[in-house]
Amino acid sequence: MNATFEALGLSEATLSAVERMGFSVPTPVQEQAIPLALEGRDVVAAAKTGTGKTAAFSLPMIERIGRSKRPGSPKALIVTPTRELAMQIDAACYTLAKSSNHRVLTVVGGMPYKAQIAKLKRGVDILIATPGRLHDLMERGLVKLDGIEVLVLDEADRMLDMGFWPTMKKVVAATPATRQTLLFSATLDRKVMQNISPILKDPAFVEIAHKGETADTVDQFVMPITQAKKPALLRAVLENKGSERIIVFARTKNRSEICARQLREAGYRVDSIHSDKSQAQRKRALDAFTKGKVDILVATDVLARGIDVSNVDHVINYDLPDCPEDYVHRIGRTGRAGEQGFAISFVSPESKTALRDIEKLLGKKIPSIKIDNYDNSDAEKALASQYVPKSNQRSASSFSRDMRPGRGRRGGRR
Template sequence: MHFSELPLDKSILKAIKETGYDAPTPIQEKCIPLVLENKDIIASAQTGTGKTAAFALPIIEKLIWHQNSKKKGKKIRALIVSPTRELAVQIQDDFKTYAKYTNLRTTVVFGGTSIEPQKDVLKKGVDVLIATPGRLLDLRKQDILSLSHIQTLVLDEADLMLDMGFYDDVNKIVKVCPKNRQVLLFSATMPKKVLQLANVILNNPEKVEVAANSSAAKNVNQLLYYVPRKKKLELCLHLLRNTVKGSILIFRRTKFGVDKLESSLKKNGYNVTSLHGDKSQSARQEALNKFKNNDVNILIATDVAARGIDINSLDAVINFDLPNIPETYVHRIGRTGRAGESGNAYSFCGADEMNYIKTIQQLIQKKIELVEDHPYPMDKNTKAINHKGSGSKSTNTKPGKKKGRKSANSKKNKKRWY
């Protein structure tokens, strides 16, 4: 199919042509007609499938007849809620690209920066708003914006949104939108909590799935290394010296782990930067720009910080820490081997992660190739550590205080980074 076969305005087709795309991706081909028919949608789509255009193009088409409204008379008619600032900015860039030859106004709002400039833009009137949940609700609480004219509500990266604790915020946002609004829910994975949310907020939705969640990237060579946890750094340095070259994305589970690895690699002379939620917005953008512009060739990140970021021409992914959610593994390795190019994924597995490998291999329905010939092998008699009953809860509890329960002051002082 060619884009010209879709019922899109000439101004949109002109903008698409300038991007160099001729044919819609599978997610676009399936979603665009459904959005134009005002259907609610629940779509399973990973980053890199073209899902932003799958909702941006039909939303722009539906709003074109509002484009000549006086600026101050413009109402927010499309709302896209995104879990992270980086993803929100990326969505805003896509909307500006596709609405280039229209008079539609779009803007993006997120926390971590001054609220005043965002207020000024909103007061001038916009058609499309892209927002992170916290800042959106803050602005609404201050009566800076109204959601009473929303025609289409998009929840992007819904699984990540809920993992980050936004379930209540999302429900609040949905409740203040008109009852007859259209809802489009996009999620890389479909855990129970996403399906539960969908059951509550979607009306007779169309289900769209462009690829099975278990399908690992076909062009990615997957390799597995069993290694004692204390030897992971040495193994990483060994691979960087001898095997892994080019543009590399390294995943760690925690912010502390990201900082620690960045420091170690810098001491060993590597050009490296990092991305995680405790960094300021400007620092995160600077890190991303350095990596995209090849000023550094190694980016270390947590899953939350890296989610939704579009990075092209990635040569390799290193899973320094394995994810406890198997779908996250598929999402990570899908960052490389794109657009017909080949890529490599190297996974380090300690004794405490052996059960994770089992569930990952069950999901992708294949055994990951094991590399035994390396300098830091794990003892073959090592048994998997059972995580049942363990977790990140603190064991240093005072008498009378429940384990893992945060104090009221701790909750009060908790910083929001979104």
């Protein structure tokens, strides 16, 4: 189908907002989910990152909700697991609200209460929130959910993984049984469905991506290495592959800070993002990366989901994630919107099991790659027999570095 936004049933006012947002043709998830949501159906949608899920729920939501007449009593509630996702959704809803005149407010942890409370008292139609801050405001009596017409749960599987589901049960219980529920996520599995099924009414299912599916535009490789030699290998990869528009994922907050410091001392323009940083610090780092003032972001999995940063050259998994699904979301930061992406994962002896679990999820082996300026043959031999078949190895000289037109080798240090 070659649908247009006009054919989906959206109003003229919403279509003008779509035009302002720069959308021309609906993505598959938008094409399938929007008409169902406009009908008032509960919708459960699974789609890869970067496929337009935010517009898929925000466009019909704007169409269906009324205006709130009581302070702190929104008509629509969007709950998402991280501050970064909340701010991204806020930007989209703010643009839409220019046409509908709905009032939008985002409440997240790490930000002062005073301004958020003042805006709640002035009235809000669309409330975007992270679970912790939302529940806190509910406990204080500052947010009432008995007028909710549309409830959106974004990245429900991630909220489950992060331990937010007990809080979300309380949030859902505070909303009317007559509400419409829209659930959007990158993946859906049995564990998620067991938790969400009780809150849904005859839902329509939209599945654009299956569990473990990664974008075809991302080339994936592993590099065996011992833990102690990861810093040297990282610098070698940056020197060989280029050091601009790079996201490096580390397993813990402490490791991300150490990695960022080592890169900074080596002369790279780098910043870090993790949960110990304030919302203002995280926003500054993300904005600096988006604007090219910072070339490398070192992050924990707080950045793995849903953040729409364009033209990320490649993702480097300095550490493999504990959860195999997070690997899919990490490498989804590159190769977005049809662009070619590149992902390299460092695999130490301690992370053999994690690699095995990731490959099981993907249903395929991830080939190894060599680079000309670093010899990791000892570590490679330790993994080759079980995890990295020799027949899958590729060398940097045989791999085209110019992954996008006009992009050549940039060199490493500044």
